[in-house]
Structures are given as C-alpha cells and as structure tokens.
Amino acid sequence: VEDEGGCTGENSLFLLPLQEAGGQEPPLARSxxxxxxxxxxxxxxxxxxxxxxxxxxxxxxxxxxxxLKCLLxxxxxxxxxxxxxxxxxxxxxxxxxxxxxxxxGSPLPADPMLGLVxxxxxxxxxxxxxxxxxxxxxxxxLRCFSGGVLAFLVLEAAVGALVVALxxxxxxxxxxxxxxxxxxxxxxxxxxxxIDQVQLGLQCCGAATYQDWQRNLYFNCSSPGVQAxxxxxxxxxxxxxxxxxxxxxxxxxxxxxxxxxxQRVVHLEGCGPPLLRWLxxxxxxxxxxxxxxxxxxxxxxxxxxxxVRALTVHKGAAKPPGQQGERGPPPLNFTLTLTSxxxx
Numbered sequence: 001v002e003d004e005g006g007c008t009g010e011n012s013l014f015l016l017p018l019q020e021a022g023g024q025e026p027p028l029a030r031s032x033x034x035x036x037x038x039x040x041x042x043x044x045x046x047x048x049x050x051x052x053x054x055x056x057x058x059x060x061x062x063x064x065x066x067x068l069k070c071l072l073x074x075x076x077x078x079x080x081x082x083x084x085x086x087x088x089x090x091x092x093x094x095x096x097x098x099x100x101x102x103x104x105g106s107p108l109p110a111d112p113m114l115g116l117v118x119x120x121x122x123x124x125x126x127x128x129x130x131x132x133x134x135x136x137x138x139x140x141x142l143r144c145f146s147g148g149v150l151a152f153l154v155l156e157a158a159v160g161a162l163v164v165a166l167x168x169x170x171x172x173x174x175x176x177x178x179x180x181x182x183x184x185x186x187x188x189x190x191x192x193x194x195i196d197q198v199q200l201g202l203q204c205c206g207a208a209t210y211q212d213w214q215r216n217l218y219f220n221c222s223s224p225g226v227q228a229x230x231x232x233x234x235x236x237x238x239x240x241x242x243x244x245x246x247x248x249x250x251x252x253x254x255x256x257x258x259x260x261x262x263q264r265v266v267h268l269e270g271c272g273p274p275l276l277r278w279l280x281x282x283x284x285x286x287x288x289x290x291x292x293x294x295x296x297x298x299x300x301x302x303x304x305x306x307x308v309r310a311l312t313v314h315k316g317a318a319k320p321p322g323q324q325g326e327r328g329p330p331p332l333n334f335t336l337t338l339t340s341x342x343x344x
Contacts, residue, residue, distance in 0.1 A: 068307045069134045075300055076130035076145075083127055087120030089113075097189060112190050126152070130304065139308050146304045149297050156294060171279075175272040178207035183215050185232070196234040202278065204271035205235035210262070212270060213255060221255055229256040235266040 093113035126148035133141030163170070181195055199205055206212035213219045213231055221229040231251035233239045239246045254266045262268065 068303050068310065069137070072134040072300065072303045072307060073131055075296070075303075076127045076134065080124055080127040080131055083120045083123035085120075086116055087124055090115075090117035090120055093190075122148075123152075130300065133304070134307065137311055139311050142304050142308050142311075146301055146308075149301045149304070153294065153297055153301070156290070156297075160290065171276055174276055175207045175270070178271055178275075179212060179215060182207060182212055185216055186218055196232060198271055198275065199232070199234040199267075200239070202271055202274040203237075203267050204269050204274050205231060205267040206270045207272050208270040210235060210266060210268050210270070211255070219255065227252075229253055231255060231266055237265065237267060 090113045094117065097113070126145055129141045129148065130145035132138065133145055181191055185192055185195060210231065213235075214221065217223060218225055218227045219230055219232075231254045233246050233248050233250050235254070236247075236250040239250055241247050241250060251266055254262050257265070259268060
C-alpha cells in the first residue's frame with residue numbers, strides 16, 4: 001500500500017510526515033536497519049570504523065600523559081638550547097685559534113674548546129632526541145634519550161667517585177700543576193687566560209711564590225727577550241693603574257727587585273695555598289650543583305620511561321578487540337560441522 005509520500009513497504013514506517021508526530025521526529029521502527037535483529041558484522045570489523053578510531057586515539061592522550069609530554073619537551077628544549085650554544089662557542093673558539101683547521105689528519109689537540117664542542121654535541125643530540133620523541137610521541141626516540149641520559153649518569157657517577165677517591169692527591173699535586181701551567185704560559189691562549197684570572201681573582205703570583213715565574217723561558221732573568229726578569233700584569237697589585245685597561249708593563253723588572261721593593265708592585269704569595277682554600281670552601285657548593293644536575297637528569301629519565309609506558313598502553317587500547325588476543329565467534333565451517341554431527 002502506498003502512503004502519502006509515495007513510499008511502499010516497511011521502509012515507509014520511519015518516513016511519516018512531521019505534522020502527524022506533532023512537529024517531532026517519530027521513533028525508529030522495529031524494522032529499521034539500526035535496530036534490526038539480523039546478524040551483521042561487528043563494528044571493529046568495519047575498516048572505516050577502525051581507521052577512524054585509530055586516528056582519533058592517536059591524537060588524544062590522557063591528561064597524565066599530556067603533562068609528561070609537556071614537561072619532557074620543555075626541559076629538553078631548554079637543555080638543547082644551552083648545549084647548542086656551548087657547541088657554537090666551542091666551534092668559534094677552535095676556528096679563532098686555528099685548531100679546527102690544523103687538526104685534520106693529526107691527533108686530537110688537547111684544547112679545552114674541543115671538550116666544550118664534544119660535550120655540547122653529545123648533550124644536544126640526546127636532548128633533541130628527547131624533544132622530538134616527546135613531541136612526536138615516538139617510543140624509539142624516547143628509548144634512545146633514556147639510554148643517553150643513563151650513560152651520562154653512569155659517567156658522572158664514575159667521575160664523582162674518582163674525585164672523592166683522589167681528592168687528597170689532587171690537593172697535594174695542585175702546586176705541581178700550577179708550575180707546569182706557568183712553564184707553558186705562552187703556549188696556549190686558554191691557559192694564559194686561566195692563569196691570569198686565578199692570579200687576579202686570588203691576588204697571588206706563581207705557584208708557591210712569585211719566584212716560580214723564573215721557570216718560564218720568557219720571564220727568566222737569563223732570557224734575552226724584553227720580558228726578562230718581568231712578571232705578567234696579573235701579578236701586579238694595581239694592574240690598571242687608574243686606567244681603563246690593564247697596563248702590560250706594570251710587572252717589568254719585578255723579578256730583579258728585592259722583596260721589599262717588589263712587594264710594593266706585585267703580589268709575593270703564590271696561588272697554591274689560596275687556591276686550595278678556595279676549593280675547600282666551595283666544594284660544598286660545587287657538590288650541590290652536581291647533585292642538582294643528577295636529580296634533574298634522573299627526573300627526565302623517569303618522565304621518559306613513564307611516557308613510553310603510557311604510549312604503549314594507548315597503542316594497545318587503540319587496537320580492535322580481535323587483535324588484542326580476545327577470542328571472537330567460532331568460524332562458520334566449525335559451527336556447521338558440529339551441527340551436522342549432532343543431527344547424525
């Protein structure tokens with residue numbers, strides 16, 4: 001029988017005019033495809049439904065995982081910037097001193113800038129792996145980041161154990177190290193800068209006494225150069241002499257003076273005792289900084305591990321039930337075989 005809309009059969013039951021239902025949509029009929037009792041494929045067997053669910057779950061994470069991802073990304077982004085800055089400074093220092101071009105085909109130079117370059121490169125690589133792993137939710141990069149942080153922790157623990165075990169020998173050999181540095185004062189600009197900063201900051205000169213500068217070939221009184229019997233400007237009591245820049249000639253001839261005359265111009269005490277006192281007074285501060293760095297690295301390692309676990313759980317939840325080891329309905333041929341055997 002045809003209805004007013006021209007539709008026939010049972011499909012016309014859910015196409016009644018809205019005026020007959022009081023302006024509201026009528027409920028679905030029992031024969032509607034949505035409420036049909038006829039067997040059909042499960043929702044997870046539909047490829048379109050499966051693709052939509054996987055895409056939706058891939059874009060969403062629980063609030064806990066989102067916090068982990070943000071914290072890990074921000075901390076590693078900060079460390080990446082600092083390490084890349086250290087890498088750039090190290091490369092610039094090697095390029096300015098010419099060590100970068102002259103070291104090709106030869107053993108690695110003993111340059112502090114080279115250590116800065118290698119350290120900045122290692123930290124930047126690990127930090128960038130953590131950044132990209134947290135941002136892209138990549139479990140492989142997060143595992144690489146965790147391995148790098150764990151390697152840093154092991155290396156730092158080994159260095160700390162060596163410093164604690166050899167602390168007494170390091171203190172005893174401090175003056176010997178200073179004498180070697182004085183001997184090679186002009187050989188390395190970085191070493192020259194370091195000694196000058198130590199002598200200016202601690203107001204000292206030499207290792208045990210100012211006469212230790214006799215070990216240097218340029219400042220020795222038997223040297224034929226213009227710096228013979230002189231001292232570096234960092235040994236002077238007033239190296240600026242009221243000016244804006246350091247007077248490099250303030251220590252000329254100071255080694256040839258007696259102590260009464262020399263003490264008016266330069267510092268007579270060596271840098272060994274004051275440097276040792278400075279190290280002993282600041283060892284707690286250095287230890288606190290080291291512990292803080294280790295704690296930050298340990299926290300980042302825990303964040304990375306938790307984020308990897310959350311991603312693993314999410315990937316498992318995004319799979320259809322049939323792929324998670326759940327048993328579905330038995331095959332059709334197996335059901336038919338059992339039925340036929342029962343009738344027989």
